[in-house]
Amino acid sequence: MSAVIENHHDEHHHGPAKGLTRWLYTTNHKDIGTLYLWFSFAMFLIGGAMAMVIRAELFEPGMQIVEPEFYNQMITLHGLIMIFGGVMPAFVGLANWLVPMMIGAPDMALPRMNNLSFWILPFAFFVLLSSLFMEGGAPNFGWTFYAPLSTTYAPPSVTFFIFSVHIMGASSIMGAINVIVTIMNMRAPGITLMKMPLFVWSWLITAYLLIAVMPVLAGAVTMMLMDIHFGTSFFNAAGGGDPVLFQHIFWFFGHPEVYIMILPAFGIVSHIIETFARKPLFGYTSMVWAMLSIAILSFVVWAHHMFTVGMPLAAELFFMWATMLIAVPTGVKVFNWVTTMFKGSITYETPMLFACAFVVLFTIGGFSGLMLAIVPADFQYHDTYFVVAHFHYVLVPGAIFSIMAAVYYWIPKWTGNMYDERLGQLHFWLSFISVNVTFFPQHFIGLAGMPRRYPDYALQFADWNMVSTVGAFLFGVSQILFLFIVLKTVIGGKKATDQVWEGARGLEWTVASPAPYHTFSTPPKVD
Amino acid sequence: MLQILKRSINKLIITTSAFFVAIFSNNLNADWFALNMTRGSTAVSEEVFELHMLIFWICVVIGVIVFGVMFYSMWRFTKKKNPEPSDFHESTKLEIAWTVVPFLILIFMAIPASQTLIKIYDDEEGDINIHVTGYQWKWQYEYLEDDISFFSNLSTDLDEIYNLVPKGEFYLQEVDEPVVIPAGKRVRFLITANDVIHSWWVPDFAIKQDAIPGFVNTAWTVVDKPGIYRGKCTELCGKNHGFMPVVVKVVEQDEYDSWVNAKKEEAYKLAELTEKDWTAEELSARGEGVYQVNCVACHQVNGQGIPGIFPALAGSDIVMNDKERNIEILMEGVQGAAMNSFDYLSEVELAAVITYTRQAWGNAENGDGEIVLPKDIVDYKKPKI
Numbered sequence: 047m048s049a050v051i052e053n054h055h056d057e058h059h060h061g062p063a064k065g066l067t068r069w070l071y072t073t074n075h076k077d078i079g080t081l082y083l084w085f086s087f088a089m090f091l092i093g094g095a096m097a098m099v100i101r102a103e104l105f106e107p108g109m110q111i112v113e114p115e116f117y118n119q120m121i122t123l124h125g126l127i128m129i130f131g132g133v134m135p136a137f138v139g140l141a142n143w144l145v146p147m148m149i150g151a152p153d154m155a156l157p158r159m160n161n162l163s164f165w166i167l168p169f170a171f172f173v174l175l176s177s178l179f180m181e182g183g184a185p186n187f188g189w190t191f192y193a194p195l196s197t198t199y200a201p202p203s204v205t206f207f208i209f210s211v212h213i214m215g216a217s218s219i220m221g222a223i224n225v226i227v228t229i230m231n232m233r234a235p236g237i238t239l240m241k242m243p244l245f246v247w248s249w250l251i252t253a254y255l256l257i258a259v260m261p262v263l264a265g266a267v268t269m270m271l272m273d274i275h276f277g278t279s280f281f282n283a284a285g286g287g288d289p290v291l292f293q294h295i296f297w298f299f300g301h302p303e304v305y306i307m308i309l310p311a312f313g314i315v316s317h318i319i320e321t322f323a324r325k326p327l328f329g330y331t332s333m334v335w336a337m338l339s340i341a342i343l344s345f346v347v348w349a350h351h352m353f354t355v356g357m358p359l360a361a362e363l364f365f366m367w368a369t370m371l372i373a374v375p376t377g378v379k380v381f382n383w384v385t386t387m388f389k390g391s392i393t394y395e396t397p398m399l400f401a402c403a404f405v406v407l408f409t410i411g412g413f414s415g416l417m418l419a420i421v422p423a424d425f426q427y428h429d430t431y432f433v434v435a436h437f438h439y440v441l442v443p444g445a446i447f448s449i450m451a452a453v454y455y456w457i458p459k460w461t462g463n464m465y466d467e468r469l470g471q472l473h474f475w476l477s478f479i480s481v482n483v484t485f486f487p488q489h490f491i492g493l494a495g496m497p498r499r500y501p502d503y504a505l506q507f508a509d510w511n512m513v514s515t516v517g518a519f520l521f522g523v524s525q526i527l528f529l530f531i532v533l534k535t536v537i538g539g540k541k542a543t544d545q546v547w548e549g550a551r552g553l554e555w556t557v558a559s560p561a562p563y564h565t566f567s568t569p570p571k572v573d
Numbered sequence: 574m575l576q577i578l579k580r581s582i583n584k585l586i587i588t589t590s591a592f593f594v595a596i597f598s599n600n601l602n603a604d605w606f607a608l609n610m611t612r613g614s615t616a617v618s619e620e621v622f623e624l625h626m627l628i629f630w631i632c633v634v635i636g637v638i639v640f641g642v643m644f645y646s647m648w649r650f651t652k653k654k655n656p657e658p659s660d661f662h663e664s665t666k667l668e669i670a671w672t673v674v675p676f677l678i679l680i681f682m683a684i685p686a687s688q689t690l691i692k693i694y695d696d697e698e699g700d701i702n703i704h705v706t707g708y709q710w711k712w713q714y715e716y717l718e719d720d721i722s723f724f725s726n727l728s729t730d731l732d733e734i735y736n737l738v739p740k741g742e743f744y745l746q747e748v749d750e751p752v753v754i755p756a757g758k759r760v761r762f763l764i765t766a767n768d769v770i771h772s773w774w775v776p777d778f779a780i781k782q783d784a785i786p787g788f789v790n791t792a793w794t795v796v797d798k799p800g801i802y803r804g805k806c807t808e809l810c811g812k813n814h815g816f817m818p819v820v821v822k823v824v825e826q827d828e829y830d831s832w833v834n835a836k837k838e839e840a841y842k843l844a845e846l847t848e849k850d851w852t853a854e855e856l857s858a859r860g861e862g863v864y865q866v867n868c869v870a871c872h873q874v875n876g877q878g879i880p881g882i883f884p885a886l887a888g889s890d891i892v893m894n895d896k897e898r899n900i901e902i903l904m905e906g907v908q909g910a911a912m913n914s915f916d917y918l919s920e921v922e923l924a925a926v927i928t929y930t931r932q933a934w935g936n937a938e939n940g941d942g943e944i945v946l947p948k949d950i951v952d953y954k955k956p957k958i
């Protein structure tokens with residue numbers, strides 16, 4: 047027994063291994079967090095480049111730079127890469143870095159699986175991207191891949207797409223299991239569930255959502271595979287199958303999926319707002335309950351993506367009402383954030399700017415979401431740019447702003463250096479302005495009647511499309527600045543204190559900056 | 574890929590300069606004021622519009638209040654103005670208030686929304702029932718009472734799409750043959766699809782219904798004002814998803830009646846054509862038109878197809894040498910592939926398009942060069958003993 051303990055003890059004095067093998071073999075949560083974050087940034091740039099192709103084509107009416115079939119490949123890959131390669135791995139990266147430090151654990155509970163769940167991801171995306179060079183081109187049926195466009199009518203590369211979705215799913219499930227096991231078993235004594243930092247709470251709920259719905263996605267793509275190669279007819283009407291069944295299965299995964307992409311953001315923003323308002327978060331308990339109710343409701347609203355498929359009246363009414371209900375817990379969260387700022391003592395460093403923008407712009411996305419829930423009105427909004435505007439408002443200034451806020455907020459802890467505040471502020475203002483220039487006009491374009499996934503459009507939509515494209519390119523360029531700021535911080539900069547931010551609370555701020563390779567080998571005391 | 578990239582960069586430079594020209598010349602016939610949903614032209618679409626505006630204004634009011642408090646706090650409680658933060662971080666009363674009040678507002682919204690929805694779902698027989706079928710990439714309209722059936726294809730010229738000539742006023746919103754309905758009558762649409770899912774949307778009627786293979790969805794409308802109403806396909810359906818508009822022409826009853834008679838006349842003439850003695854040239858000439866409308870999307874103008882997805886017809890063994898199989902493919906489609914049955918085309922059109930593909934692109938010289946007559950199609954359709 048004592049030998050084992052001895053061994054453990056020894057390891058703590060080894061730093062990270064040298065060279066490439068450090069990253070290939072690592073089981074350290076901080077290293078793996080870093081890998082996830084860099085990987086997601088790379089995907090963000092690739093998916094972003096595709097968005098630029100899309101926006102460039104839409105700059106003016108007429109086909110200018112790509113053909114419609116390539117355009118469809120771009121919208122499909124843009125969506126898949128941003129969701130599965132950009133946002134989700136970024137949140138897993140943050141979970142890896144932060145969850146153990148926030149609960150006073152030495153590492154994730156299942157470190158080897160942690161390594162595996164990261165390293166299969168680059169492989170999945172390599173397969174997905176290589177489909178661009180296959181005969182017939184990459185998947186071209188939209189990220190929602192509705193059958194039978196994605197089965198009977200799909201290019202041959204669909205099989206590779208299915209394979210890569212399976213790998214992404216396996217990676218997410220492993221990541222989720224790891225988070226749950228860590229949180230449930232490795233909290234330092236004294237950290238009861240209702241004392242956990244909100245980011246940890248948000249990830250605990252997210253992880254359960256992931257485990258619940260990723261297998262459903264796997265089931266859907268497997269049924270597609272059977273239809274394509276083994277002669278079944280799950281989704282093929284000619285063989286007695288049901289194309290609408292596909293949509294039910296897909297959105298049973300897809301709706302919880304959108305909360306998977308926003309719950310961790312709720313956690314992040316809560317921490318940042320309380321830190322820079324120098325005031326404890328308002329209504330901690332109600333925040334937890336709100337997240338739980340949002341997560342549970344997310345399982346009974348899926349068909350609000352399908353109001354036009356011809357469901358019976360009773361189903362339409364049920365899904366409308368259930369969807370509207372989500373506004374209640376979401377509202378509670380927004381009110382709590384605003385009240386946290388009330389009577390605070392606020393300063394506006396870059397993370398706080400992003401967090402404030404998050405609250406406002408995410409709420410705007412919430413408003414358009416509420417409008418979309420109203421079935422008769424949705425008959426007019428559905429599958430137009432109004433929907434595109436809505437989900438980009440919750441995903442870009444929502445999820446992605448929260449990720450950027452998190453990077454600015456915790457990077458001093460990760461690297462030991464302060465980022466350049468002036469450049470950070472510049473990055474914020476460029477992003478904030480351009481994101482609105484890009485996506486706000488899309489509300490107009492959609493209401494005026496432009497459907498989504500159109501490579502070309504009627505003349506009355508020309509003006510606002512042009513504005514949107516200009517905004518998109520500005521947003522794209524601003525993110526190069528972000529890359530520069532992060533690199534600059536990694537290389538050097540003003541040394542960060544351990545506390546970093548005056549108002550910061552939580553265990554991660556009690557360890558040194560940069561955080562040592564191993565933290566909390568013995569659990570901290572928490573009262 | 575590389576080519577695409579190169580072309581993209583060139584075009585980007587051109588479009589960027591075009592942008593500045595556009596901004597300063599100000600002669601776009603586009604519209605900065607196309608900001609809101611249309612009121613439309615039916616009682617239902619009016620109601621939907623009112624509902625949309627109601628929800629919109631409720632959101633605006635909530636937004637003003639919430640953001641008002643937020644911006645005030647952001648301005649008033651900075652560290653400079655309020656160095657000592659309060660410790661106010663819990664209030665059950667507040668939490669209950671901001672749970673209950675939004676809930677009440679939601680009920681207030683849900684009532685009119687549900688009422689309108691129930692009205693839209695009130696689905697009886699129409700005075701006129703039209704079967705709408707989505708195809709890659711066109712719409713078919715069949716009038717159940719009158720035995721009229723035709724296709725409606727985008728009529729915008731490819732040259733307009735590829736910026737070789739100026740774009741017309743109804744760019745991408747015009748078709749060769751609109752669906753015609755009489756004013757003031759209850760018209761019911763029975764919507765389905767033949768291949769992938771499409772969606773039939775006419776904003777002015779507030780109708781958007783998915784067209785799904787194997788399902789028939791219904792929608793109805795009563796339009797009082799004659800005119801032309803334009804809509805679109807709103808479910809991604811493949812490469813020409815953006816190029817299959819919907820155009821509805823609403824006319825007075827008497828005009829509608831004479832249109833119905835003319836369509837019936839046309840069908841009668843077509844039957845006569847089937848009997849006619851055709852020459853290879855006549856058939857080919859007619860077939861080229863049919864090919865342009867029905868086949869180019871996949872097999873391309875030059876008959877070369879798209880490698881890996883759509884096979885070339887130029888040089889295809891079936892097309893050059895196997896008349897029977899060629900007819901069969903057109904009549905039955907190819908199971909499990911994007912090549913669907915074209916049995917809904919008339920005998921003349923089928924014979925013409927097959928003959929055209931057997932004659933064009935050197936196929937006649939390299940193959941048996943035989944033509945297919947409308948009579949052959951009629952024979953094929955006869956029950957086999």
Ligand SMILES: [Cu+2]
Pocket residue numbers: 707708710770771772806807808809810814817
């Ligand atoms: Cu379509």
